[in-house]
Amino acid sequence: MAPTNEEVYQTSTQAEDNYEKPTYRDGDKALDFLRTEAEVGEGEDVDEKRLLRKIDWLVVPLMFCCYLLQYLDKSLLNYAAVMGIREDNNLTTEQYGTLSLIFYVSFLAFEFPHAYMMQRFPTAKYLGSCVVAWGAVVACTAACNSYGSLVATRFLLGMFESAISPSLILITSMWYRREEQPLRVGLWYVGVGVASIIGALLSYGFQFYTGDLLKSWQILFLVVGLITVAMGIIVIIFMPDNPMSARQLTHAERVAAVERLRENQTGVENKHLKPYQIVQAFKDPQLWLIAFITTAASIPNGAVGSFQSIIISGLGYSDKQTALMQIPGGVIAVASVLMATWGAAKFNARAVNIILWSAIGGILGGSLLAFLPSTSNGALAGNYITHVVGAFLPCAYAFAAANTAGHTKKVTMNAVVLMSFCLGNILGPLTFRNEDAPDYIPAKITIVAVDAVAILATVVLLLYYMWTNKKRDKAMVSGEHKCDIEFADLTDLENKEFRYKY
Numbered sequence: 001m002a003p004t005n006e007e008v009y010q011t012s013t014q015a016e017d018n019y020e021k022p023t024y025r026d027g028d029k030a031l032d033f034l035r036t037e038a039e040v041g042e043g044e045d046v047d048e049k050r051l052l053r054k055i056d057w058l059v060v061p062l063m064f065c066c067y068l069l070q071y072l073d074k075s076l077l078n079y080a081a082v083m084g085i086r087e088d089n090n091l092t093t094e095q096y097g098t099l100s101l102i103f104y105v106s107f108l109a110f111e112f113p114h115a116y117m118m119q120r121f122p123t124a125k126y127l128g129s130c131v132v133a134w135g136a137v138v139a140c141t142a143a144c145n146s147y148g149s150l151v152a153t154r155f156l157l158g159m160f161e162s163a164i165s166p167s168l169i170l171i172t173s174m175w176y177r178r179e180e181q182p183l184r185v186g187l188w189y190v191g192v193g194v195a196s197i198i199g200a201l202l203s204y205g206f207q208f209y210t211g212d213l214l215k216s217w218q219i220l221f222l223v224v225g226l227i228t229v230a231m232g233i234i235v236i237i238f239m240p241d242n243p244m245s246a247r248q249l250t251h252a253e254r255v256a257a258v259e260r261l262r263e264n265q266t267g268v269e270n271k272h273l274k275p276y277q278i279v280q281a282f283k284d285p286q287l288w289l290i291a292f293i294t295t296a297a298s299i300p301n302g303a304v305g306s307f308q309s310i311i312i313s314g315l316g317y318s319d320k321q322t323a324l325m326q327i328p329g330g331v332i333a334v335a336s337v338l339m340a341t342w343g344a345a346k347f348n349a350r351a352v353n354i355i356l357w358s359a360i361g362g363i364l365g366g367s368l369l370a371f372l373p374s375t376s377n378g379a380l381a382g383n384y385i386t387h388v389v390g391a392f393l394p395c396a397y398a399f400a401a402a403n404t405a406g407h408t409k410k411v412t413m414n415a416v417v418l419m420s421f422c423l424g425n426i427l428g429p430l431t432f433r434n435e436d437a438p439d440y441i442p443a444k445i446t447i448v449a450v451d452a453v454a455i456l457a458t459v460v461l462l463l464y465y466m467w468t469n470k471k472r473d474k475a476m477v478s479g480e481h482k483c484d485i486e487f488a489d490l491t492d493l494e495n496k497e498f499r500y501k502y
Contacts, residue, residue: 298424362451
């Protein structure tokens with residue numbers, strides 16, 4: 001049962017105050033920081049534009065590298081598919097598809113454990129530790145020589161990688177204003193497209209290796225795994241856990257970094273688990289709508305991402321050509337993500353961008369794949385166009401970051417969004433069946449259908465946000481602002497001053 005305002009707030013001892021102030025235990029960690037530390041160094045001017053640039057250089061490059069390596073590491077199986085891993089491990093089409101499924105099943109299963117651990121431990125240190133762990137798993141994949149050993153490594157990879165997106169969403173929300181978040185999400189999410197380009201080039205280059213000690217795909221896993229371990233160590237050392245503890249900022253800059261987040265009304269961090277916020281999250285219509293949209297729009301991502309090498313090679317290209325032919329898809333993914341997140345931030349249009357890019361990638365791209373001859377240039381163009389469907393995901397992440405308040409509710413929402421992403425990626429590869437080879441027409445038609453459904457659900461979510469905001473505007477005509485309510489760790493449903501971004 002949710003606590004009443006009397007339980008959340010503690011009445012001030014100052015008789016002249018007409019508002020109630022949240023206690024540290026109930027409130028956000030930022031509130032205690034501001035009450036005890038804000039006076040220190042008072043009077044020092046902080047240029048906000050300069051501070052924002054400093055924050056960008058402090059956290060965005062590290063988030064970008066983590067997300068790039070996360071996508072590259074899980075996609076190595078796709079590149080290794082034309083480098084001999086299927087033959088060396090005697091994999092059937094179903095077994096190969098199951099390896100992708102196993103990854104996402106594990107990814108899904110560990111979202112809530114990660115959500116709990118991220119609330120209990122320093123976020124950046126926890127993230128860095130998971131990066132180190134999954135890098136070690138990738139390196140160990142080089143030693144796999146059977147289907148069973150690949151299943152084990154894919155399970156462990158999903159277990160550790162499932163911490164990445166909720167961590168980065170949480171980090172983004174604790175450093176940036178809501179209107180700044182979509183572009184920053186986009187800047188680290190473009191790691192997907194860049195990883196596609198790097199992976200294709202690595203696959204192409206390593207295919208020229210002819211040594212006897214290791215196969216080319218084994219060297220690929222070993223090299224990329226060790227690079228990932230090194231990046232995890234860098235994150236542990238250099239990424240701050242929150243604005244209040246960032247040693248790279250001056251004290252005045254830390255205060256300014258926290259104060260500028262007041263208008264978010266989502267807080268920064270709270271290490272106290274509040275079960276009622278978990279219950280409230282699952283009763284919130286926006287959670288189920290965002291989860292449904294993410295699941296539907298992720299089905300094409302799982303299908304095309306896991307089987308892209310097979311789709312392109314089925315068009316008549318050699319193994320080396322197939323590796324290079326995946327580069328344009330990465331370039332298109334980078335461009336679409338940057339345009340989508342820039343548009344979402346510039347015009348406050350997250351929902352519109354989800355609709356637009358899902359229509360282009362899923363309906364247009366999927367239709368070209370499904371309804372044109374598989375050997376035609378139009379089918380190849382359709383394959384490339386489907387890469388823009390990934391632009392929906394950073395907008396969905398931005399929805400979760402901007403429209404969920406209360407720290408426990410935020411980590412719950414992030415976990416559910418990523419579980420939905422996993423579910424879509426589990427279902428996607430299952431649409432590719434041996435009996436449908438080599439054209440896989442049913443799988444391609446599925447891409448069109450599910451993206452159409454995602455578009456309809458996004459319209460419903462947009463209308464829900466608009467209706468809720470108008471309802472609150474009417475109710476708050478004569479309402480008074482409560483001091484420090486921004487850092488009271490109230491949820492978006494409890495805080496009637498909160499307005500949804502769409």
